[in-house]
Amino acid sequence: MDTQVLDLDLDLENETMSYSGLSSLNKSALERELEMCRELGADADKLRALNFNALQLSEIRKGINDKVDVAKYMDPRKSWTEMEELRLEMTQNIDMSSYREQGFDVQQLAQIRKGIAAGIDVSVYAKREYLADQMREIRIGLSRGEGVPIIFFQDPAFDSLQMREIRKGLEEGIDISKYASVDIPYMKMRAIRKSAEDGLFFTDAQIQNYNASILEELHSAYNDKVDVSRYVAERYEAEQIEQIRICLKEKIPIDKYINPDMRSDAIKEIRIGLENGIDVGRYADAAYGWQQMYEMRTGLEHQIDITPYSNPLYQADQMREIRLGIEDGLDISAFSSMMYTARDMRRIRERILGEGYEFVGHKTHDAQVLDRTNGVPNEAVLLNYMLENRDEFLSFTSDEMICWIKLPARTDGAVYTENLIMSFLVQCRIMAGINKEAISNMLSNLNHNEKYVVAAGKAAVNGVDGYYEFLVDMTQEQEPVILKDGTADLSNIEAIKQVKAGDKIAIYHKAKKGEDGYNVYGEALRAKNGKEIPILKGEGFMILNDRVTYVAKYSGAISMVDGVINIEKIMILPEVKITDKKIAYDGVVYITGDVHSGCNINASGDVIIGGHMESSEIVSGRNVIIKGGATCPIRGSIRAKGDVSAKFFEGVTISGKNISANYFINCNVVASGLIRTYGRVGTIYGGSVQSLFGIETASVGNKAGAKTIVTLGVNNTILAELSNINKAISREEEELNSLKVQRDRLAEDASADRQRMQWKIKVNAAIGMKEGKIKDLEAKKSKVQAEIDKGSEARATITEVAYSGTVFVIDRMVLRIEDDRKTYDKLTIKASADRDSIEVI
Incomplete structure (x- = not known):
């Protein structure tokens, strides 16, 4: 039973993709391409010596496979897109030499070739004044036939994205005259087009007065069946209106908490607080920045008292340190002063957390025993002796919670008295938990060979964290029972759990404080206070006014995934037929x-x-x-x-x-x-x-x-996806470089005629769009690569x-x-x- 490393048969996978960027998997992309070229009869050693990259080798391989003359483009100085274009020209038997002589770049040549291959009259757009992306839009419009009259967007003053929006509007039968103007940015065009597709038609005044973001919010409000016109009239920005719109859709009363001076992020914090049922009035104030609001909202959600840091003079990061201190049950007075920076606060907070105890420093009545010695000379001598040799008399547990004393027999006539023992203990700093009754009993029945407990500390009792008592079983049994015949019975899997409107689903039990202890030296042993935990998150339920009872808002199926509870509406049917x-x-x-x-x-x-x-x-x-x-x-x-x-x-x-x-x-x-x-x-x-x-x-x-x-x-599906993303990034980068060359050439031209200025604007806009597209592709690539890593x-x-x-x-x-x-x-x-x-x- 041998392992075979080979291309899959067609009945297994139809694999024709490039493997660039997959060096972490099996052989490198370069080696894969060299291997496949060798299998097709190419001189792999020569190709390696010429330093072709994987994408170039892919084009050589495809050319050999297509039986074209690869010698015409087997040049390592040519980019893979140049190679691809020459290969496709030969494969499709299209002579592009006349267009190449006119100075069209590779991307423009590709658009012209695609048009010729589709039988389109490319003379309409085979002009140097069009960028490749503009050519593509005209070509697509021409391919749609008479239904898309390109006359409405073939003006080179339109950028490619404006052309696209006009073309799509024409394809949908929309009245594009509302937005087919060079002066209207493509984002606004898109908002107008999409709104019209859904039946919302903006007036000329709205198109003129509102930016694309406002128009998009009006469109979203129309689809959500809510009215945001009042907020638009009051000059709220689009990002603010977005948060308001979400509240209106969910019937969340937000009006009394907001004003146009609040940033959208601040309104978002108020919205999230209202959704989670907390008292947003505690922080819904323009005096607070959104980051401060976040700290206050988080504190309320974590069910702590935010009063100590509800001061707008605190910076948000200072609020955070105080909030964390309160959540950990610390004495925040040690670091909550505004004189401390957030970094100082954190340092003090972490130091307090790291210390298990501190010296209490209190003075009990036991300390007065020094003043009540009876003055007998031999007792004073004995006390000094005991202090000088304290290790012979005292012993402790390792945690210093219990102190024993052993009193050896004396031959000098000195007598152990209660006052002597008390004086000795106090001068040895045994200041807490001294048991006078035990000392008295010891002296009454003294055995010089026995140790007696004379002091005991008190252990700290930690508090209890807050917790939820769920009144609905949130566990979901998804493991079937394996029967005696070895098969699985799924009938035990509880498919859904239903609740009715008003059903209690959980009760929160608040945290309890701890009780500090001490050792025999009087050093306080700090107890950990119980921590409050965040309020429940999800949909379909609410918190009652007691702030601890959670009830279902409506009847449905309840589930909890990763701590988030959802109550979803449920359709129950006895069966489904054709x-x-x-x-x-x-x-x-x-x-x-x-x-x-x-x-x-x-x-x-x-x-x-x-x-x-x-x-x-x-x-x-x-x-x-x-x-x-x-x-x-x-x-x-x-x-x-x-x-x-x-x-x-x-x-x-x-x-x-x-x-x-x-x-x-x-x-x-x-x-x-x-x-x-x-x-x-x-x-x-x-x-x-x-x-x-x-x-x-x-x-x-x-x-x-x-x-x-x-x-x-x-x-191969995910590999092909990654390969296509890599190729798209490479293509976009090449087009970006071409645009930058044009931009630099225009910058050297000192003429300032209107046509030249419009061309500069168009090129700069195209560069910005290309850079954005590359960024999006890189993000998509990272996501796909993460999936590949998981499967390794x-x-x-x-x-x-x-x-x-x-x-x-x-x-x-x-x-x-x-x-x-x-x-x-x-x-x-x-x-x-x-x-x-x-x-x-």
């Missing part, structure tokens, strides 16, 4: 019976089916649970953003996070988490499964040798048998199981440490 209308519901859909063939269900929340599903389509914004099985002989699919589980799946196309069942037969499964089967009879056979994290199953494949493809870790440790764990005919794919490496492989413990299949082979352990 004769029923398509189900589209904003909430949880619970079908107590079966979903029959030909049905369509789309829910923003969970979809729970108490019976079976047959040949239907399900889309869920969260989890899908099918207590019976899913059988789809004709067609059937499940798409979920969360987990998917069922008793079994047969012939189903499934995508989700973690996907589980007793068995999968002839399914196509894509999981962004883990795929697993239950029990010793769990099996996956036929079809294909792809999992980012891996699979766990008893067996894979079957005795008949049914072809079963298991792709683990990063699959994917593995298959098989506890019974891997049958012949099963194919494992990891990092484009293929392992074919040639003979049945049984295991008496478990079989692990994963990529090797250096990721150049597949290990079977």
